[in-house]
Amino acid sequence: MKGRKLLLDKIGISGIETFEIYKKNGGYRSVEKALKSMSPEDVVEEVKKSGLRGRGGAGFPTGMKWSFLAKPEGVPRYLVCNADESEPGTFKDRYLMEHIPHLLIEGMITSSYALGSNLSFIYIRGEFMWILHILEKAIAEAYNNGYLGKNILGSGYDLDLRVMPGGGAYICGEETALLESLEGKRGNPRMKPPFPAVKGLWGCPTVVNNVESIAAVVPIVNDGGDAYAQIGIGKSTGTKLISACGNLARPGVYEIELGLSVEEFIYGDDWCRGIANGKKIKACVPGGSSVPILPHYLITKTASGENRLMSYESLADGGFLSGSMLGSGGFIAFDEDQCIVRNTWNFARFYSHESCGQCSPCREGTGWMEKVLNRLEHGEGNLRDIELLEEINKKIEGNTICPLGDAAAWPVAAAIRHFRDEFEWHVTNREESQTRNYGLCKEPVTA
Amino acid sequence: MKAHIDWSLRHSEKKELSRASLAKIDELITQVPEGKHKTVLMSALHLAQIEFGWISIETMDYIAGLLKIQPIEVYEFATFYTMFHLDPVGKYVFEVCRTGPCMLVGSDDIISYIEEKLNIKVGETTQDGMFTLKTAECLGACGYGPMLQCRHKNHEFLTKQKVDELIEAYRSSKVE
Ligand SMILES: Cc1cc2nc3c(=O)[nH]c(=O)nc-3n(C[C@H](O)[C@H](O)[C@H](O)COP(=O)(O)O)c2cc1C
Ligand code: SF4
Ligand code: FES
Secondary structure (H helix, E strand, O other), X not given: OOOOOOOOOOOOXXXXXXXXXXXXXXXXXXXXXXXXXXXXXXXXXXXXXXXXXXXXXXXXEHHHHHHOOOOOOOOOOEEEEEEOOOOOOOOHXXXXXXXXXXXXXXXXXXXXXXXOXXXXXXXXOHHHHHHHHHHHXXXXXXXXXXXXXXXXXXXXXXXXEEEEEOOOOHHHHOHHHHHHHHOOOOOOOOOOOOOOOOOOHHXXXXXXXXXXXXXXXXXXXXXXXXXXXXXXXXXXXXXXXXXXXXXXXXXXXXXXXXXXXXXXXXXXXXXXXXXXXXXXXXXXXXXXXXXXXXXXXXOOEOOOOOEOEOOHHHHHOOHHHHOOOOOOOEEEEEEOOOOHHHHHHHHHHHHHHHOOOOOHHHHHHHHHHHHHHHHHHOOOOOHHHXXXXXXXXXXXXXXXXXXXXXXXXXXXXXXXXXXXXHHHHHHHOHHHHOOOOOOOOOOOOOO | OOOOOOHHHXXXXXXXXXXXXXXXXXXXXXXXXXXXXXXXXXXXXXXXXXXXXXXXXXXXXXXXXXXXXOHHHHHHHHOOOOOOOOOOOOOEEEEEEOXXXXXXXXXXXXXXXHHHHHXXXXXXXXXXXXXXXXXXXXXXXXXXXXXXXXXOEEEOOOOHHHHHXXXXXXXXXXXX
């Protein structure tokens, strides 16, 4: 059943953003079930069984992450929800929080109970200030109805929940930078280990999870981990929110069952309805700006000719040579008139702007990539620049404190790998490249 | 942060936060573990920017005093986060997203159009002090671009006509 929804099923019900209507429509059942009939360990067990993988980008199994949480005697533990959502192409958490805020609050209560947190936080990017107010309102309602505060539902469990704003910094989506920021400091990522599960917020054991991961805990506890694991395909269980943008006929946020074919997602009537203005697709970045770009001939089919599916495994099929990643679910489509050099430069500028500056390979490397791509894009580059980009890439990769360095390097490497002709054309046809775009790339001839 | 931001509180000559904002900061401090009040710095700066328009060194010193932390802790913090304006800005600050997905749907044209219309370049303020134009990186509205944010409000699916209407609405104080 392709259209099954677990998170967005209630959207459209008038007043669903209020506690009353949300509760009337089956809301807060997971809190009641967990607090009244399950131990915290039982909840963790269901999440493990569900196979849920972190929806923030890395896809790390949530249940496993939870079981790593250290539990030293007498030390508080914290759950922090990552609502920093700043990966270009990604706007799904925003949609969820704006339209059905109580789903996140409910997930936070059930998850906090499972982890033994008595004070939990939602860190939301500062540019979502109006959503912070929506969440504050929902939290106040939950307090008034006895779902937050002391002795929730008479269970003896206490929980306080706070929302804190960010201040405009992509790097604060990285979990340790987020914790630094939450402590009132610059968002410089920490060296790991120790991981947050051991030393997180204020040095205490902490779990950081994405908004969508926390929300998914609600259907998992309601219907059981096994039922959740039945949905999806293979190790990609459950549903995923995809934020679709770029040159699509119908951009927006969609909840898909993992395993839907990419072809159907792009062209299907229920989904994006093809490329805008009847144009052809040139390329696609399926999981947010940090994942490798795919040329038109590798989007709906893998290199081995199989149908490409919206799942962690299928999108990554072919590795970095011919695959990409599901990432955060930020699905960006490019039509035939887009310039890959220009877009690669634009993303490089983004990473250069957002590097926290702590490690030199990332600080200097992202700056250099931006400069070199800028001159290629503006018809002032030479062929040596393309190799230079590859060299800078290798110097960044694996040599930085946090993955932002890699996230900046990989998309450039992938763009050159698949669109080298277009990069070269920008050098060999400098003037022409300033007046028209290259068009679709040719499919490589394989034996 | 208050449930409804009262932009009329805003006054650039003011040196101290309103009572409402001070009360909010006190409340926020009671909500975090004892001794961890530095956590409130972000919210305090946002409140200060809403009231003062921008964050001056005097404001940073003042906030440091309020939270009983060193001024340098506020300086290094405020300079890290792009939402804080460290120089005076116009009454309305347009932050237009320039990142990939918005570029694919025409943000470059919208930025040039606003430059032309207001007769300023990115980073500048109009002579009457009404508008400042800035660019921003992805604001989480990629499917609804081109877009800009002004006073914590998004204006999405921008066209030239919408930009005209928006500027007119701000000029005639039809919107906050
Ligand atoms: C540079 C960078 C930016 C990130 N931005 C986000 C973000 O905006 N939202 C998010 O949930 N995770 C983001 N992540 C991933 C987080 O570090 C972390 O893995 C995630 O919040 C864990 O939650 P999950 O396991 O539920 O996905 C980012 C990571 C990096 C390296
Ligand atoms: S990789 Fe970049 S963003 Fe990450 S810590 Fe180093 S300098 Fe900062
Ligand atoms: S790219 Fe403009 S809002 Fe994301």
